[in-house]
Amino acid sequence: MKPPLSIPNATISRLVIYLRILTNLEKNGTNRTSSDLLAEEAQVSAFQVRKDLAYFGRFGTRGMGYTVLTLRRELQRILGLNRRWNCVIVGMGRLGQALADYPGYMESNLYEFELKGLFDIDPHKVGMQFHGITVQHINDLETCVRTHGVDMAFITVPVDKAQDAADALVKVGVRGILNFAPTVLEVSEEVAVEQVDFMAGMKRLAFYILNPHLKALKEDEE
Amino acid sequence: MKPPLSIPNATISRLVIYLRILTNLEKNGTNRTSSDLLAEEAQVSAFQVRKDLAYFGRFGTRGMGYTVLTLRRELQRILGLNRRWNCVIVGMGRLGQALADYPGYMESNLYEFELKGLFDIDPHKVGMQFHGITVQHINDLETCVRTHGVDMAFITVPVDKAQDAADALVKVGVRGILNFAPTVLEVSEEVAVEQVDFMAGMKRLAFYILNPHLKALKEDEE
DNA sequence: ATCTGTGAAAGCATTCACAGCC
DNA sequence: GGCTGTGAATGCTTTCACAGAT
Numbered sequence: 213m214k215p216p217l218s219i220p221n222a223t224i225s226r227l228v229i230y231l232r233i234l235t236n237l238e239k240n241g242t243n244r245t246s247s248d249l250l251a252e253e254a255q256v257s258a259f260q261v262r263k264d265l266a267y268f269g270r271f272g273t274r275g276m277g278y279t280v281l282t283l284r285r286e287l288q289r290i291l292g293l294n295r296r297w298n299c300v301i302v303g304m305g306r307l308g309q310a311l312a313d314y315p316g317y318m319e320s321n322l323y324e325f326e327l328k329g330l331f332d333i334d335p336h337k338v339g340m341q342f343h344g345i346t347v348q349h350i351n352d353l354e355t356c357v358r359t360h361g362v363d364m365a366f367i368t369v370p371v372d373k374a375q376d377a378a379d380a381l382v383k384v385g386v387r388g389i390l391n392f393a394p395t396v397l398e399v400s401e402e403v404a405v406e407q408v409d410f411m412a413g414m415k416r417l418a419f420y421i422l423n424p425h426l427k428a429l430k431e432d433e434e
Numbered sequence: 435m436k437p438p439l440s441i442p443n444a445t446i447s448r449l450v451i452y453l454r455i456l457t458n459l460e461k462n463g464t465n466r467t468s469s470d471l472l473a474e475e476a477q478v479s480a481f482q483v484r485k486d487l488a489y490f491g492r493f494g495t496r497g498m499g500y501t502v503l504t505l506r507r508e509l510q511r512i513l514g515l516n517r518r519w520n521c522v523i524v525g526m527g528r529l530g531q532a533l534a535d536y537p538g539y540m541e542s543n544l545y546e547f548e549l550k551g552l553f554d555i556d557p558h559k560v561g562m563q564f565h566g567i568t569v570q571h572i573n574d575l576e577t578c579v580r581t582h583g584v585d586m587a588f589i590t591v592p593v594d595k596a597q598d599a600a601d602a603l604v605k606v607g608v609r610g611i612l613n614f615a616p617t618v619l620e621v622s623e624e625v626a627v628e629q630v631d632f633m634a635g636m637k638r639l640a641f642y643i644l645n646p647h648l649k650a651l652k653e654d655e656e
Numbered sequence: 657a658t659c660t661g662t663g664a665a666a667g668c669a670t671t672c673a674c675a676g677c678c
Numbered sequence: 679g680g681c682t683g684t685g686a687a688t689g690c691t692t693t694c695a696c697a698g699a700t
Contacts, residue, residue, distance in 0.1 A: 260669095262684085274676065274682040306537075406642075415515060416628055417610040418519055418546075420628075484661065497659050
């Protein structure tokens with residue numbers, strides 16, 4: 213096992229994709245695979261697959277390839293998906309409601325992510341139920357985070373309230389934020405932020421449609 | 435004006451962010467700005483801002499900075515957001531419905547993106563209305579695309595149907611796809627694909643929470 | 657004096673070629 | 679023979695330093 217000192221951001225995104233492919237292979241009853249097959253499915257080069265894996269250790273057998281089960285387990289461990297992550301949603305507007313009802317928090321039979329709380333600042337929203345969880349006022353965030361050991365939060369408030377929400381979350385010790393608001397959040401160094409902004413995706417699409425010759429450079433994934 | 439032969443993918447993502455910041459500045463009545471200010475807001479370096487802009491031309495005045503209005507217009511032109519983009523949604527499940535109802539297709543008083551059709555394969559869904567648009571059967575996709583000059587499509591079908599949807603869209607001449615299904619689509623060279631996958635974002639978050647020392651490398655935006 | 661625009665340098669990620677092991 | 683693992687080379691993106699404009 214290697215000490216991974218510095219790992220390309222893009223590698224993490226690809227590991228998530230490899231894990232998805234391996235999970236599907238496992239479902240199909242496939243036992244062994246290869247960097248070639250994974251590369252084809254993920255639409256990257258086989259070099260890339262092997263290099264990505266090499267950051268974390270040696271998981272294959274030369275001449276033979278990889279065991280699907282083993283590699284799937286290893287990736288799950290590396291990505292931290294062998295334990296449960298407790299989540300809350302801040303902002304119970306249309307998007308927050310859609311997320312609360314989202315049926316996909318389990319993945320491959322594992323409840324990896326679990327909703328532990330729903331929050332809003334609007335008293336009219338407090339008390340409403342989604343997916344069996346009652347909406348609480350944002351003032352009760354700290355209690356919830358401490359009680360349940362909340363790891364990450366989704367910010368689904370209007371854009372002008374997003375930084376406030378982030379500040380509140382950081383203050384009570386949430387370690388990761390998935391930000392759906394179209395703004396760049398400022399948070400302290402030790403808090404991770406991932407952006408989800410499908411309007412930005414549409415705008416990039418518009419550019420690439422206008423400039424087709426630029427398209428084939430690279431893939432970013434989100 | 436320069437001939438942009440090869441432009442980093444990441445630059446496009448950042449231009450979208452600069453445009454957002456400029457739009458806000460304009461709303462606030464600010465007339466002039468600088469690479470420093472834009473850099474601070476977007477959380478990148480001022481070098482980066484100037485280099486990104488330099489791919490497309492010279493928009494500032496040395497010693498003075500940029501005129502907000504001018505730069506906003508230029509970015510809008512570069513990104514293709516000075517014209518309307520006609521869109522359809524394929525897959526009217528929960529997510530497709532949420533998108534059809536999404537109130538944000540206008541941005542800064544401009545209807546840049548307009549929904550021209552909603553499609554599903556399920557006869558029960560056909561005929562339902564969302565936001566004043568009637569759901570049609572996927573077989574009627576071609577007519578709609580030809581009639582309205584549809585530019586891009588959102589794929590919100592279950593993951594195992596996503597490639598079929600993409601094939602159908604490519605076949606009738608759609609130029610760009612925003613894919614919400616967690617799979618890597620295979621499409622012909624000249625079709626642009628952008629991925630939106632918030633579960634993948636959650637998984638990356640989990641990794642970065644587990645490995646805080648790796649966090650500060652780079653930002654991907656989606 | 658100030659702040660943009662840009663060639664050159666540095667820093668990273670990807671690709672390659674092949675050594676190492678089944 | 680076949681396929682992984684990995685140092686070295688390539689190529690791209692970011693950073694830097696400063697020339698150029700007002």
